[in-house]
Amino acid sequence: MSPVPLIPGEDHRPSLLLVTDLGYEARGRRYCDEDIFLASRLRENFDVALCHPRDAAALLDRFDLALVRNSGPVLHYQEAYEAFRARARELRVPVCNPLEGRGDMAGKQYLVELSRAGYPVIPTVDRAADLGLLPEAGEYVVKPKLGADSVGLRFVTGAEAGAALEGADEGTLLVQPRIGFRYEVSFYFVGHDFQYALYAPDPERRWVLEPYAAGAEDLAFAHRFIAWNSLGHGIQRVDACRTAEGGLLLVELEDLNPYLSLDRVGEEVREAFVARLKGSLAYLAG
Structure with a gap:
């Protein structure tokens, strides 16, 4: 049985270029497992092809939209990344995340700007x-x-x-x-919608994560940076640290290819995230 289209009355299955580097090795994380899982679920509603970031610009004209996922640090393929951005703008192919991100997508100058403006950042x-x-x-x-x-x-x-x-x-x-902190915590969003939070109870083991019950003050903190970034859609991760005094300070606003640690959340949370991402991509595909 064919998957039910995400858009009522629409039979066309949009084609999706999922940009990833399945061979990239990250400390404490298996990027490839996460993107293989996401590709399998997105394939239920899209025609999906995976490609390395160095190949993305050349392949982009064959797809309705692109999703940049665990493609590794851009500094390892800066020229190819700039070519991809230029090609996407030339073809007007929707990209998730959109290319106007003000966080890590544009480098870490935003930390200087936010610090000067009095935001709660390191x-x-x-x-x-x-x-x-x-x-x-x-x-x-x-x-x-x-x-x-x-x-x-x-x-x-x-x-x-x-x-x-x-x-x-x-x-x-x-x-x-270099500040002392109790733990690091990450808040994950699709669009402006909060999805889940994870934290590392042991500061020495950054990627040994557990579910975190975010309170109202935590979410207000995270939403402040999501609002500042002003992206209309996409996946963002707000990384923060809990100081010895009890407050939160921003460590990083990852808006390019944030690792999602989907293996660290329960099935219900994971399914809700996938459904929200599918909806966002379907909207982009028109």
Whole structure:
């Protein structure tokens, strides 16, 4: 029996290009398993093909829409990614997530901007002259704005942080105080709709996640960044840390290809997420 179309009265099955790198190895996560699962479920309502991000631009004209999933850090294929973005705009093929994201999709400059604007984020600067704006800390974190998966991240003293900023090309590095926290927690959204939350009770084991019962204050915190990003659709993950004082601070707003940890949620939550994603993609396909 053929799957029931998502759009009543519509028999056309949209074609979906799922951009992923099944061979990418991430610490503590199996990206490939998640995307194989998602492809199997999306195939119930779409004609799905998987491709590596290096092939996406060349294949895009054959599909109704594209879904960027666990494709690995863009810095490993920056030229191919820019070609894909240009081709999508040229062809006007809908992309999920849309290419106007203001979070990690555009680099980590947003952490500097949000910090300056007084948002609850880990204090962040990108100029040696602004180091005095950071709270004093025993160590500081230096990382590239275009980094991902901790590529290029290192812990340094205050003096070393200043030297790193002065020695780098302007605007390429970020510096943050290394703060103590109780745990990290992630909030997952499709569009502006909250789906579920997971947290890592042990700060030393970031990807050993458990379901987290998000309260009203937690959701208000996460929704604030979803609203700021202003994407009309797509999958976003708001990563935060719970400080020793009890508050939440933003660590990252992942709006390009957030890993979903679907193996860490119950079947009912997973099914609800898949249904919401299918609906979002069907709407994009028209």
